[in-house]
Structure formats: C-alpha cells, structure tokens
Amino acid sequence: MQEITNPKVAWALIFLSGALEIVFATSVQLSNGFTRFIPAASALVFGALSVYLMSLSLKVIPIGTAYAVWGGIGAVGTVVIGLAFFGEPASIMRLLCIGLIVAGVAGLQLNGAT
Template identity: 45%
Template sequence: MSWLILTVAGFFETGWAVGLKYTEGFSRLWPTVWTMVSMLISLWLLGIAMKSLPLGTAYAVWVGIGAVGTVVLGIVLFEEPTNFARLFSVGLIVAGIIGLKFATPS
C-alpha cells in the first residue's frame, strides 16, 4: 500500500509543479490555491509512505515521478521540445524509479 500512496504523492508532486506555471508567479488566485493544495497533499502522502519505506527510496521515487510527470506535461501542455536526449534522460529516471522499487523490500 505504501508504494501506491507514494505513487499518488508523486502525481500530486507533478500537479503542483505544473500548477506553478499556471500561477504566473502566484499572481492568479485559483491556480495558486490549487497549487498549494496539491503541495500539501503531496507532502502529506509522502509522509505517510515514509512510515514504511526507507527515506532515500521514498524521496527519490517521489521526486522522480514528479520530474517525469512534469517533463511529460510540459511537452503536452506547453509544447516543450522533444528530442532524443530529453526522452532518453527521462527514460533513465524511469529506470531509476523501477530499480529502486525492485531493490527495496516491501
């Protein structure tokens, strides 16, 4: 269950990272509110997952999911560039997340 909670926390991590773009420097009220709510949920779920997962693994996976999700949504929503180097690098992050999952006792 901790891995599922950690994954959801990573999705909220992505949500608040992308939300920062929509706040336009925290000058827009509702995007700012939703970004802050996503931040709180993300950290709360990370804390719950850390009750049974090692600190280093949980934090690295949380950040990794957030990074991958942010890159993907940046490409989809903001037409950020897609090239081999970016996609390969994201693939390395995904490989690291998978590696940590299998190297960590559940």
C-alpha cells in the first residue's frame, strides 16, 4: 500500500474517494438490484476503489474525520444526483438537512484535523 504523509494529498484523496462514492451509489441505483451486469460491476469497482483511496489517507487524517467527510461527500453528492437525474423530491427540510451535512464536512476540513 502506498504511504501518504502530506496532508494536502491526504485531503485530495478523501475528496476523490468521496466522488467515487457518488459513482458507486449511482451505479447501485442503475444496477436494478444488481440484475444489470455493467452497472453492478461498476458499483463493485468504484466502491472498492473509493474505500481503498480513503484508506490511504488514514496515516494523516484521523479515521473519524476521514469517514465523516467521505460519507458526507458521498451522501450530498448522491442526493444531488437523485434530484437531478432520478426525480427525487427537493423539499425545503431535505435541502436544509443536506446543507447541515455540507457545513459539517467543511467544518471538519477547516478545523485542521490533520
């Protein structure tokens, strides 16, 4: 496994792994319960790659912070994809709660938790 020691690289990996988490979740949706081969295979690949890249950053970023940021990016990004492409509802309360996740992720990153 590649060892990461630079905090900027570690944070870049967290953000990249969060983006891959969005692709993973979207692939799961498109797989129709893992009955469609290409979306199901891409879900497995992108899910594994997402976790792997996050794991590389754990030498620098505490696991609680890394996991919260990774999960927050994945959750918010997946909601945006759901709103834009899958016709999910955009209620005010839902959007406010997503905003709280964004604020939490930003707060963790700005807090200098590395």
